[in-house]
Amino acid sequence: MKLESENFTIYEVEELKEIFVNELNSNENIEVDLSNIQKIDMPALQLLISTKKSCEKENKSFEIKNINENIYKAFQLSGCDTVLGV
Amino acid sequence: MTEELQLFSEDAAEQLQFMENALLDVAESGIDDDKIGEIFRAMHTIKGTAGMFGFDSVVDFTHIAENLLDEVRQHTIETSDDMMALFLQCKDHCETLIECAINDEELSEELLENSADLINELLKYMPNNQTAISHEVTSNDSDEHLEAIATGDNSIWHVSIRFDEDFFTSGMDILSIFNFFNKMGEILINLPITHKIQTLDLLDPLKTQIGFELEFQTDVGHEEIEEIFEFVLDDVTLAIFKHDDLDALGQLLSSQEDDTLKNLFLEECIYSHEELNNGTVQVTEEIKTVEVQEENKEEIKTVEVQVKEAEPKKEEVNKKEAKKAKKSEVQKSFSLRVDSNKIDHLITQISEMVIANAKITQIATDKDDTDLEEAVNVLTDMLEDVRNGIMNIRMVQVEDSFVKFRRIVNDTARKIGKEIDFVILGGETELDKTVVEKISDPLVHMLRNSVDHGVELPDERVAKGKDAKGRVELKAFPDAGTIVIQISDDGAGLDKDRLLQKAIKNGIVDEGANLTDKEIYELIFEAGLSTADQVSDISGRGVGMDVVRRNIQDLRGVIDIDSALGKGTTFTIRLPLTLAIIDGFLVQAGDTKYVIPLENIQECIELNDEYKNTMKGNEFINLRGEILPILDVKNYLNSSQEENKEQRENVVVVRYANTVIGLQVDELYGEHQTVIKPLGDIFENVEGVSGGSILGTGEVSLIFDIPKLINHRIRRV
Numbered sequence: 001m002k003l004e005s006e007n008f009t010i011y012e013v014e015e016l017k018e019i020f021v022n023e024l025n026s027n028e029n030i031e032v033d034l035s036n037i038q039k040i041d042m043p044a045l046q047l048l049i050s051t052k053k054s055c056e057k058e059n060k061s062f063e064i065k066n067i068n069e070n071i072y073k074a075f076q077l078s079g080c081d082t083v084l085g086v
Numbered sequence: 087m088t089e090e091l092q093l094f095s096e097d098a099a100e101q102l103q104f105m106e107n108a109l110l111d112v113a114e115s116g117i118d119d120d121k122i123g124e125i126f127r128a129m130h131t132i133k134g135t136a137g138m139f140g141f142d143s144v145v146d147f148t149h150i151a152e153n154l155l156d157e158v159r160q161h162t163i164e165t166s167d168d169m170m171a172l173f174l175q176c177k178d179h180c181e182t183l184i185e186c187a188i189n190d191e192e193l194s195e196e197l198l199e200n201s202a203d204l205i206n207e208l209l210k211y212m213p214n215n216q217t218a219i220s221h222e223v224t225s226n227d228s229d230e231h232l233e234a235i236a237t238g239d240n241s242i243w244h245v246s247i248r249f250d251e252d253f254f255t256s257g258m259d260i261l262s263i264f265n266f267f268n269k270m271g272e273i274l275i276n277l278p279i280t281h282k283i284q285t286l287d288l289l290d291p292l293k294t295q296i297g298f299e300l301e302f303q304t305d306v307g308h309e310e311i312e313e314i315f316e317f318v319l320d321d322v323t324l325a326i327f328k329h330d331d332l333d334a335l336g337q338l339l340s341s342q343e344d345d346t347l348k349n350l351f352l353e354e355c356i357y358s359h360e361e362l363n364n365g366t367v368q369v370t371e372e373i374k375t376v377e378v379q380e381e382n383k384e385e386i387k388t389v390e391v392q393v394k395e396a397e398p399k400k401e402e403v404n405k406k407e408a409k410k411a412k413k414s415e416v417q418k419s420f421s422l423r424v425d426s427n428k429i430d431h432l433i434t435q436i437s438e439m440v441i442a443n444a445k446i447t448q449i450a451t452d453k454d455d456t457d458l459e460e461a462v463n464v465l466t467d468m469l470e471d472v473r474n475g476i477m478n479i480r481m482v483q484v485e486d487s488f489v490k491f492r493r494i495v496n497d498t499a500r501k502i503g504k505e506i507d508f509v510i511l512g513g514e515t516e517l518d519k520t521v522v523e524k525i526s527d528p529l530v531h532m533l534r535n536s537v538d539h540g541v542e543l544p545d546e547r548v549a550k551g552k553d554a555k556g557r558v559e560l561k562a563f564p565d566a567g568t569i570v571i572q573i574s575d576d577g578a579g580l581d582k583d584r585l586l587q588k589a590i591k592n593g594i595v596d597e598g599a600n601l602t603d604k605e606i607y608e609l610i611f612e613a614g615l616s617t618a619d620q621v622s623d624i625s626g627r628g629v630g631m632d633v634v635r636r637n638i639q640d641l642r643g644v645i646d647i648d649s650a651l652g653k654g655t656t657f658t659i660r661l662p663l664t665l666a667i668i669d670g671f672l673v674q675a676g677d678t679k680y681v682i683p684l685e686n687i688q689e690c691i692e693l694n695d696e697y698k699n700t701m702k703g704n705e706f707i708n709l710r711g712e713i714l715p716i717l718d719v720k721n722y723l724n725s726s727q728e729e730n731k732e733q734r735e736n737v738v739v740v741r742y743a744n745t746v747i748g749l750q751v752d753e754l755y756g757e758h759q760t761v762i763k764p765l766g767d768i769f770e771n772v773e774g775v776s777g778g779s780i781l782g783t784g785e786v787s788l789i790f791d792i793p794k795l796i797n798h799r800i801r802r803v
Contacts, residue, residue, distance in 0.1 A: 010254055013291035021286050042260040046283060046296045054285040077264045079276030079298070 002033035010043040020051050030055055035066035045080045052084060090257060090317045091188060094135055096423075098184050101128040103490070105177050109170055110492045117165050125173065126155040132180060134313055137269055140262035141187035144180065145269065147201055151176045154208050163211055172207050179204055242274065243311060245300040246325035246338055253294040253321050266314055271304025277354055281346050299347070301329060301356060332361055426519070429479055436473050437761040441780050443469055444759070448782030470759065480520070484562050484571075485513030487522050491533055495558060498537045505544055505555040506537055515562040517569050521641055521661055525571065528634040532573050532657055533558065535631070540577035540655055550652065552576065565660075568643075568685070574656035580649040582606045607647040611635040642776060644793050646743065660743060660793075670760045670779070670789065673738060674753035675719040679787040681760050681779055682749065686740045686792040690754055693735040707737070707748065714739065717799045718750045722774070723788075742793045745800060749790075762789060773798050 001023050005012060023030060030051065034040075048064065055062035064086050067075065075081040105128040108121045129152045136144035151173065157163040179200055186193055193201075245267075249260075267273050279297035283289070304311070311326050312319075325341075327334030335357065339348050351357040443466055450458040488510050499506040517525075541547075541556030548554050561572040582603060589595040589609045611631045638645050643661040662668075670681035691697075691709070700708045705716045716737060737748040760779040765788075769775060776791035 010292065017286065017289065017291045024286060042296065043254045043291060043294075046294070047289070047291050049278070049280050049296065050283050050286050050289045050291075053280075053283060054287070057285055074261055077261060077268075077273075077276070079278045083278050083280055 001031060002035065003037055006036060007039045008034070008037045008044040009039060009041045013043045013047050016044075017047060020047070024051070024054055024058070024060070027060070029061040030063070032062075032064045033066050034064060034071060035068070037068070037071055040071050040074050042078065045075070045078055045084075048084055049080065091139065093317050094139060095184075095188055097135060098132055101132050102177055102181055102184075104128045106174070106493055107489050109174050109177065110496060112170050113167070113496065117170070119159070122155065122159050122165070126152065126159050129155055129180075131313075132184070134266075134310070135316060136184065136187065137266035138258070138263060138314060138317065139187070140259060140265065141184070143193055143201070144183045144187055147176075147183060147205065148180060149269075150205050150208050151180075154211055157212060169211060172204070176204055176208070240328070240330075241271075241303055241305060242329040243300075243302045243304065243308075244325075244327055244329050244331075244335065244338075245302050245311060246298075246323075247300070248279075248297040248323040249294040250321040251293040251295070253318070254292055256318065256321055258318050258321075263314060267300065267302060270306055270310065270314070271302055273300055274303050275299075275301040275354070275356060277350065277356065279347070279350070299351075299356070335361065424479075426480075429476065432476050433480075436469075436476055439469060440473065440759050440761050441782075444780075444782035445784075446782070466759075473759075477518075480518050481516040482519045482522055483513060484515050484517050484522060485510070487526055488513055488560055488562070490526075491530060491560065494530055495533055495537055498534050499541075502538065503543065504537060504541055506541060507555050507557045509557065509559045510561075511559065512562040515564060515569060517562075517661065521569075524637060524641055525643075525659070525661065528637045528659075529560070529571070529573070531631075531634050533560070536573055536575040536577065536655070536657075540575035542578050568660045568662055571659045571661065572656055573659075574654060576654040579651040579653055579655055580607055580610070580647070581651060585609050604647070607649060610647070611645075642791070644743070658743075668760060668762060668789070670758045671738070672755035672758040672781075672787065673719075673736075673749075673751040674755065675723075675751040678723070679755075679781065679785060680719065680751070681758060681787050681789045682738055682740060683790070683792060684757065686742055688739040688741045688746065691737050691739065691748075693737050693750060697737075709739070709748070712746075714746065714748045715799055716748045716750050717795060720750075720752070722798075723772075740792050740796070742796050745796050747796050747799050749795070760787075760789065 001019070003016070008016070020030075032048070032051070052062045062085075064084055067086055072081070072086070075084065075086055105125050108124040108128070112118075112121045112125075129148050133145055133148035133152055136148065154163070154169075155173075158165055158169075182197060183193070183201075185191075186197070253260075264273060264276065277299040279299060282297065283295045289295075302311070308326055312324065315322055315324060325334065325338045327338075339362070342348070348362055351362060352359065443462070447459075447462050447466065450462050492508055492510075495506055495508040536558050537556075541558065542550070542552075544554040547556065556575065556577060558573070558575045561570075561574070563570055585606050586595065586601065586609070589606075589612065590597050594609065594612050595601065611634070635645055638659055638661075641661055643659055646658040646660070647655065648658065649655040668681075669684040671684050671687055673680050673682060693707075697707045701716070705718070707714050707716055714737075735750060735752060736754050737750055738754070739746060739748050758781075762777040763779060765772075765775065765778050774791050774795040775788045776794075777789045779787050779789055781787055
C-alpha cells in the first residue's frame with residue numbers, strides 16, 4: 001500500500017486509520033510504502049505502531065518500505081525505528 | 087494562535103523587555119555581573135522556548151548570542167560599549183525573528199542578511215568559537231551509548247515522559263521537543279513506551295497513547311530539562327532524575343501499574359537487574375570500599391574526606407532546590423493571567439449592583455424601615471469593598487511601562503548627539519491598566535519632544551553654563567484623587583515670543599491678541615505649530631501635540647504646561663484613577679440633581695446673608711480672606727429660570743489642580759456612590775458634564791466634570 005499524500009501527520013491520521021483498517025481486513029500482509037511522504041509526526045508514528053500491533057495480533061506480517069532520509073531521521077529521533085523494525 | 091503559542095509570544099516579549107532593561111542599565115551605570123546574567127538568562131529562555139516550537143531561525147540566532155554572553159559572563163571575553171550596542175541590535179532582531187516565526191512568515195532577504203551580519207559581528211568577539219549547533223539526530227550506535235550509561239557518567243539523566251491523551255491536538259510537536267533535547271545535549275536512548283497503544287480497531291488516532299523514556303546526556307541541570315516542557319507542564323507527566331539515582335528510579339517504577347516498564351528497561355539493557363531491584367548495588371559498592379581499604383588505607387582517608395565534603399554540599403543543594411520550589415510556588419499563587427474582558431465584565435456587573443443597591447437604600451429610607459436600612463448599610467459597605475477590590479485588580483504599577491521609555495529616550499538622544507540623564511520617579515504609583523496603555527503613546531511623543539527640542543546640544547549647554555548632560559525626568563504621583571504624571575526637562579524652555587509669532591503667522595491667533603503665559607504655552611497643542619526650526623524625523627512637524635492633548639482628554643485627564651526660558655519645561659498630566667465608578671456627592675440645583683466627584687470637594691458652606699452681602703451682585707465671595715469665584719449651577723445649566731422657593735443656598739467648594747471655585751447649589755444630599763453612564767451624543771457639547779448616573783429613585787443625575795467647569799468659570803473672568 002503506497003501512501004499518496006506528501007504529509008503523514010495529525011491531519012491525515014484519521015483518514016489513514018480507516019484505510020489501514022480496510023487494508024488489514026482484506027490482506028494477509030501489510031506493506032506501507034512511504035516513498036511519497038515528506039513530513040511525518042508523532043500521531044502518524046503512533047498509528048504505524050498500532051497497525052504493527054494489530055498485525056502481530058492477527059499473525060500478519062508488517063513492513064514499512066521506502067523511507068526517505070528525512071523521515072528516517074524522525075523515526076530515529078523518536079526511537080520508533082527499533083519499535084517498527086525499520 | 088494556539089494557547090501555547092500565545093503564551094510563548096507573551097513570554098518572549100517579556101524576556102526581550104528584561105533584556106532591553108538590563109542592556110540599558112549597563113549602558114547607563116556600567117557593566118556588572120548581575121546585569122550580564124539577566125541578559126544571558128533572557129536570551130537563554132527565548133532560545134529554549136523557541137526551540138520547543140521548532141523556530142529554528144530564532145534558535146540558531148539566539149544560540150550564538152547566548153554563547154557570547156556566556157563567555158562574557160565567565161569573564162573570558164572583555165565587554166565593551168560597542169558590544170552592548172550590538173546586543174541591543176540583536177534584541178531587536180530577535181523580536182523581528184520571533185514575530186515572523188509566530189506568524190509563520192518566510193524570512194525576507196533583508197532579514198536573513200541582517201541575521202548574517204549580526205552573527206558575523208558576534209563572532210568577531212569570539213575568536214575560538216564553537217558555535218555550530220548540532221542538528222544531527224541521534225546516531226544509532228547504541229552500544230557506545232550503553233557503555234556511557236554503564237560507566238556511570240554523571241551527566242546522564244533519565245527522563246520519563248507521559249502525555250495527556252489530548253496532547254496531539256494541543257499543537258505541540260513531540261518531535262520538535264526531541265529535537266530540542268538534542269540541542270541541549272544528546273538523547274542517547276529514546277525508548278518509546280508503546281504498551282498503551284491500542285490496536286487499530288480500538289485506536290483513536292488523535293489520542294496520545296505513546297510515551298517515552300529517554301537517556302539524555304547533557305551539561306544542564308534538572309531545571310533546564312524541565313523548562314523544555316515549560317508551556318506544556320500541565321499536559322505531561324514527567325520524571326527527571328540522574329541515571330544513577332536509584333531511589334528516583336524506584337519511585338518511577340513503583341508508580342507504574344505493572345512491571346512492563348521494568349521489564350522493558352531490562353530488555354533494552356538500560357538498567358541492570360541490581361539497579362532495578364534497588365539497594366543491591368550499594369552493597370556491592372561497600373564491598374568494593376572494603377577491598378580498597380585493605381589495599382591502601384591512605385587512599386581511603388582522602389576518599390572519606392571527600393565523601394564528607396560532598397555530603398553537606400548535597401544537603402545544600404537539596405535545600406536550595408526546596409527553596410526554589412517554594413519560591414516558584416509562591417510566585418505561582420500570586421500571579422495569574424486573566425483575560426481582561428472577564429474583569430471588565432465584573433466591573434460592569436458591580437456597576438449595576440451599585441445602582442441596584444442605591445435603589446434598595448432609597449426604598450429603605452422611603453419606608454423608614456430601620457431594620458432594612460441597617461441591612462442595606464452592611465451591604466453597601468461590602469459592595470464598596472468588592473468594588474475597590476475589583477478596581478484594584480486593574481491597577482498596575484506604572485514602572486513597567488515607564489521603563490520602556492528609557493530605550494526611546496536613549497535612542498532619540500543618541501541619534502541627535504545629545505546626552506540625556508533619564509530619571510524615572512514614582513514608578514510604584516498605581517494606575518488603571520487601560521489608562522496606562524492609552525497614556526503610553528502620548529508620553530512617548532512628549533518625551534521625544536523633550537529630548538529633541540527641549541534639551542539643548544551639549545556645546546550649547548556648556549556655553550550656557552549648564553551641565554553638558556541634559557536631564558529629563560518622568561515622575562508619577564497621586565494627588566487629590568488623581569494621578570499626576572510629570573515630564574520635565576532642564577532644557578531651553580519655551581520661547582513665548584517665538585510661539586506667539588509663529589501662531590500669528592499661521593493664523594491661529596489674531597495679531598494684537600492679549601494672551602496670558604499659559605495660553606501662549608497651550609498654543610503648542612494646536613495642530614500645525616512647531617517651534618523646532620528644523621523638521622527632523624523625530625519631531626518638529628507640529629502634528630502630535632494636538633493628538634497628545636486629545637488622547638489625554640479622552641481619558642478625562644488634563645495637561646498643563648509650565649516653562650521658564652532657559653531653565654526648562656514641565657508638562658503635567660492629571661488622570662482620573664478609574665474610569666467606571668466614582669464616589670460622588672449628590673446635590674440639587676433647581677429640579678436637577680447633580681453628582682460632584684467627592685475627590686474634588688474641599689468643603690461645603692452655607693451661603694448665608696453675610697456672604698451674600700459681600701457678593702454685592704458679583705460672582706465672588708470672600709472665603710476667609712480669599713476670593714472664591716462662584717458658579718451658579720442653576721443659571722449655568724438650567725435655561726428655565728424659576729425663582730427660588732425659599733430653598734437653602736449652599737456652596738460646594740471644589741478644587742482641581744491648583745484652582746478652587748465654589749458651586750452654588752440648592753440642596754446637599756451627601757455622599758453617593760455612582761456609576762458613570764455615558765450620555766447621548768446630544769450632550770456632547772455641554773461643557774462641564776461628563777456623564778449621567780441613575781439614582782435609586784430611578785431619576786437621572788448629571789455628573790460634573792470639575793476640571794471643565796473650573797475652566798469655564800475661570801475663562802469667564
